[in-house]
Amino acid sequence: MALKELTCPSFELCLLLFSTIITIIVSKLRTSVKVESKGIVNLPPSPRKLAIIGNLHQIGALPYRSFKALSEKYGDVMLLQLGHIPTVVVSSAQVVDEIMKAHDLALSNRGQSTATNILLYGSNDIGFGNYGERWKQKRKICVRELLSPKMVQSESIRLVRKGAVAELVDKVREAAAASCSSLNLSELLVEAANNIICNSALGQKNDAKGVRRRDNVKVLAKKVMFEVGVVTLGDHFPWLRWVDVLTGQVREFKATFAALDPLFDKVIAEHRSSMFNKEAADDDDMFAAGSETTSVTVEWAMSELMKNPMELKKVQEEVRKVVGHKSIVEESNVNQMEYLKCVVKETLRLHPPAPLLVPRVATRHVKLSGYDIPAKTRLYVNVWAIQRDPRVWDSPEDFIPERHRHSHTPDFKFIPFGFGRRGCPGMNFGLASVEYMLANLLYYFNWESPQAIDMAETFGLVASKRIPLHLKPIPFSFG
Numbered sequence: 001m002a003l004k005e006l007t008c009p010s011f012e013l014c015l016l017l018f019s020t021i022i023t024i025i026v027s028k029l030r031t032s033v034k035v036e037s038k039g040i041v042n043l044p045p046s047p048r049k050l051a052i053i054g055n056l057h058q059i060g061a062l063p064y065r066s067f068k069a070l071s072e073k074y075g076d077v078m079l080l081q082l083g084h085i086p087t088v089v090v091s092s093a094q095v096v097d098e099i100m101k102a103h104d105l106a107l108s109n110r111g112q113s114t115a116t117n118i119l120l121y122g123s124n125d126i127g128f129g130n131y132g133e134r135w136k137q138k139r140k141i142c143v144r145e146l147l148s149p150k151m152v153q154s155e156s157i158r159l160v161r162k163g164a165v166a167e168l169v170d171k172v173r174e175a176a177a178a179s180c181s182s183l184n185l186s187e188l189l190v191e192a193a194n195n196i197i198c199n200s201a202l203g204q205k206n207d208a209k210g211v212r213r214r215d216n217v218k219v220l221a222k223k224v225m226f227e228v229g230v231v232t233l234g235d236h237f238p239w240l241r242w243v244d245v246l247t248g249q250v251r252e253f254k255a256t257f258a259a260l261d262p263l264f265d266k267v268i269a270e271h272r273s274s275m276f277n278k279e280a281a282d283d284d285d286m287f288a289a290g291s292e293t294t295s296v297t298v299e300w301a302m303s304e305l306m307k308n309p310m311e312l313k314k315v316q317e318e319v320r321k322v323v324g325h326k327s328i329v330e331e332s333n334v335n336q337m338e339y340l341k342c343v344v345k346e347t348l349r350l351h352p353p354a355p356l357l358v359p360r361v362a363t364r365h366v367k368l369s370g371y372d373i374p375a376k377t378r379l380y381v382n383v384w385a386i387q388r389d390p391r392v393w394d395s396p397e398d399f400i401p402e403r404h405r406h407s408h409t410p411d412f413k414f415i416p417f418g419f420g421r422r423g424c425p426g427m428n429f430g431l432a433s434v435e436y437m438l439a440n441l442l443y444y445f446n447w448e449s450p451q452a453i454d455m456a457e458t459f460g461l462v463a464s465k466r467i468p469l470h471l472k473p474i475p476f477s478f479g
């Protein structure tokens, strides 16, 4: 056979595959020798893995559900091989307690990906940046300038929330006046949550063409949120990074970044001499992380309430009793709505927007529940499984807001905002928005559902409803 025929593309591909396999085997042998020579022997239980892909074939489109099913067989600390990434999945409150007490610092790095490296300035942001002095500084500035309880309750941010929610209520009212029987509430919630965050952080300025800046950010933030959740082939198999280039994936990330970066430059320039600091403005993922988590929480709360009419009636009675005939829902009213707060908590228990938190990475070897976790292992905390764990929750699949009435102590069986050094700094900001949006929707309108509520999920970095929530609003009058 002529040499030319041998070097056809498929032969090159075989050669590439063969050399890749040899490289993997050699590197695996090296790793296992290293592991054994360091005395690391007691690894967590693992399901059987396949060559090269490891356990990837066992993970479905909703990984937190696949992890839960596997953990029922392999335990609360389980080791999976996701492509080339060794990954530990934690599925019990007790183990989270142990992490918090003994290993929070050692498990404070994040896992970076092709997407976060391109979109988030080399993963140099608060959400995906590694733990360290620079990261601590950035986080401190964000909390001080925007997310502290004092800032969240400041007059300026209250006004922003009030304005954005009034806009939401007006839009629902318009739809009701036009006898809309199937309003896409999900869409309006995303818009309202985005407006709260963009207007709080960026102000309400327009760009040169007269388009409101928040409208530009809105579209981009949604894109960023989706794309940072993308795990490319090259992330699982570094030797296949070139495929990400060929498929156009890398080009897509770069295009999003190219659109977002000048916008942030403008904001930074404007705020240089004022309250907002460059380090804080750097964090485009904060807008994305903050708005989608907020809107999906209200979306799930409304869905659960529609499925549970007794609870809907109860929470509406409370909201209307507290607000009375004033016909304006004040933020201060929300503090008296104890049951509404329970509804929000129960929603976050059953539908944590980040069901696997944001993955962490071990900076050094740690011992967890007696198992060895080597440095650089990725860690997922399966909050979705923990918050439905029948060992710690009665009737875990049922929507029972009442169960939160007397639970004030921090408890690792309920951690929708994560925990420790990497826990969510936007909790107060997020809760204030969720509670105020929900109180308004429940005060001004009664709701009917044109069809059965579909509770199916879809998952990127955030778990949202697969089919947007469509409802019929009916304006409520005190008569």
Ligand code: HEM
Pocket (backbone or CB within 6 Å): 126, 127, 128, 139, 147, 197, 285, 286, 287, 289, 290, 291, 293, 294, 297, 352, 353, 354, 357, 358, 359, 416, 417, 418, 419, 420, 421, 422, 423, 424, 425, 426, 427, 429, 430, 431, 434
């Ligand atoms: C209902 C609303 C929200 C929920 C349920 C939520 C949940 C979470 C969770 C689970 C994490 C990961 C925590 C961990 O790994 O332990 C996180 C991180 C983060 N969240 Fe939130 N979040 C919400 C709203 C917000 C808002 C409104 C903002 C900002 C405006 C925000 C900013 C962030 C940031 C910057 C991080 C990264 C923190 C770090 O890595 O150190 N979040 N959030």
